[in-house]
Amino acid sequence: MADKVRIGIIGAGNIAQSAHIPAYLAQKDVELYAVYDIKESRAREVAEKYGFKYAAKSLEELVGMDELDGISVCTWNNGHMEAVIAAANAGKHILCEKPMAMTVAETEAMAEAVRKNQVTFMMGFVSRFRSDSKVIKELAEAGRFGDIYYAKCGFIRRRGTPLGWFTDLSKAGGGPVIDIGVHIIDLTWYFMGKPDPVSVSAVTYSKIGDYKTKGVSRWEALDTDELVFETEDSAAALIRFRDGSAMTVDVSWAINGKERGFYSEIFGTKAGASLEPFCIYDEVEGYLMDSTPVVEQQDAFFNEIRHFIDCIKGNQEPIATLEDGMAVQKILNGIYNSARLGQEVKL
Numbered sequence: 001m002a003d004k005v006r007i008g009i010i011g012a013g014n015i016a017q018s019a020h021i022p023a024y025l026a027q028k029d030v031e032l033y034a035v036y037d038i039k040e041s042r043a044r045e046v047a048e049k050y051g052f053k054y055a056a057k058s059l060e061e062l063v064g065m066d067e068l069d070g071i072s073v074c075t076w077n078n079g080h081m082e083a084v085i086a087a088a089n090a091g092k093h094i095l096c097e098k099p100m101a102m103t104v105a106e107t108e109a110m111a112e113a114v115r116k117n118q119v120t121f122m123m124g125f126v127s128r129f130r131s132d133s134k135v136i137k138e139l140a141e142a143g144r145f146g147d148i149y150y151a152k153c154g155f156i157r158r159r160g161t162p163l164g165w166f167t168d169l170s171k172a173g174g175g176p177v178i179d180i181g182v183h184i185i186d187l188t189w190y191f192m193g194k195p196d197p198v199s200v201s202a203v204t205y206s207k208i209g210d211y212k213t214k215g216v217s218r219w220e221a222l223d224t225d226e227l228v229f230e231t232e233d234s235a236a237a238l239i240r241f242r243d244g245s246a247m248t249v250d251v252s253w254a255i256n257g258k259e260r261g262f263y264s265e266i267f268g269t270k271a272g273a274s275l276e277p278f279c280i281y282d283e284v285e286g287y288l289m290d291s292t293p294v295v296e297q298q299d300a301f302f303n304e305i306r307h308f309i310d311c312i313k314g315n316q317e318p319i320a321t322l323e324d325g326m327a328v329q330k331i332l333n334g335i336y337n338s339a340r341l342g343q344e345v346k347l
């Protein structure tokens with residue numbers, strides 16, 4: 001491998017330009033090598049703006065570049081599978097944006113290609129790379145909370161439906177469950193020690209749909225011209241794990257209730273923890289004690305990309321693995337199946 005790790009981007013939209021590219025640019029040992037987008041003009045513009053050496057005209061051209069080491073997959077959700085399989089078959093290391101894909105079957109096809117070609121695959125579960133998340137995970141692994149038997153989490157936006165392809169089922173695969181639920185479900189499950197999910201009981205609703213509320217902002221895909229609303233806009237679920245532990249999750253892009261943002265709470269036999277607000281709930285010398293670890297908040301995307309580069313260099317193993325992406329996908333699709341059938345489903 002050259003001194004610098006050569007990186008390619010597939011899908012040069014908002015998350016590529018606002019998070020991945022700046023985080024790669026902030027690394028000393030990375031060269032932005034090539035970029036591909038189904039919009040050819042976008043690939044050219046992004047290459048020029050950020051200094052990529054090449055703007056590829058096709059997926060095959062990009063993954064076929066001999067000197068490329070690793071690729072960030074930042075397409076719409078319906079493009080993840082094709083991009084990951086092509087990259088893996090070309091022997092490139094992969095960082096895949098969340099969700100891993102739209103269905104469990106897609107994740108299985110991706111896993112087959114990754115395993116066959118023995119490339120590094122890392123999920124873009126960026127919340128794991130927050131400083132406060134790292135503390136909770138470290139304390140959990142050290143046994144500080146005892147046996148974690150229950151967790152509550154959610155991501156509640158009052159009016160925060162993203163604009164663009166996110167509400168188009170064929171491109172997204174689902175609404176807030178697959179878009180933002182994926183972050184909080186993954187993170188909470190990770191805190192719990194990644195127990196084996198066995199069943200899900202869930203409801204999803206599409207009640208607010210598109211709206212014209214004033215004074216609020218939303219995430220915008222780069223293209224917002226062809227708007228359709230085919231997904232849910234809120235959901236709730238109970239997920240049971242083989243070891244008897246369970247998690248409840250609430251998500252919404254739009255709901256008539258209090259804006260709550262992102263939260264995760266875990267409950268253990270010795271202590272508990274919460275993220276947003278960041279607090280450890282303990283009993284010390286017979287007194288209930290609430291404490292907040294003091295850590296500098298770091299840029300989670302910078303940390304995620306740094307970890308990917310270290311994995312490519314063989315210095316680290318991905319902390320957000322292929323198997324993690326697949327397990328979380330099983331939960332996400334279990335939520336949709338349960339809601340559709342109106343009953344608990346086995347995973």
Ligand SMILES: NC(=O)c1ccc[n+]([C@@H]2O[C@H](COP(=O)([O-])OP(=O)(O)OC[C@H]3O[C@@H](n4cnc5c(N)ncnc54)[C@H](O)[C@@H]3O)[C@@H](O)[C@H]2O)c1
Nearest residue numbers: 011012013014015037038074075076077079097098221222
């Ligand atoms: N980690 C996070 O917090 C976070 C935040 C936002 C989005 N995302 C994820 O990032 C991905 C992209 O979201 P976005 O907001 O950047 O959307 P976007 O629409 O702004 O960007 C996607 C880009 O990919 C291109 N594209 C679509 N399909 C393609 C394909 N098959 N091959 C090549 N290019 C293709 C589009 O033309 C567009 O330029 C999604 O999977 C989304 O879930 C993650």
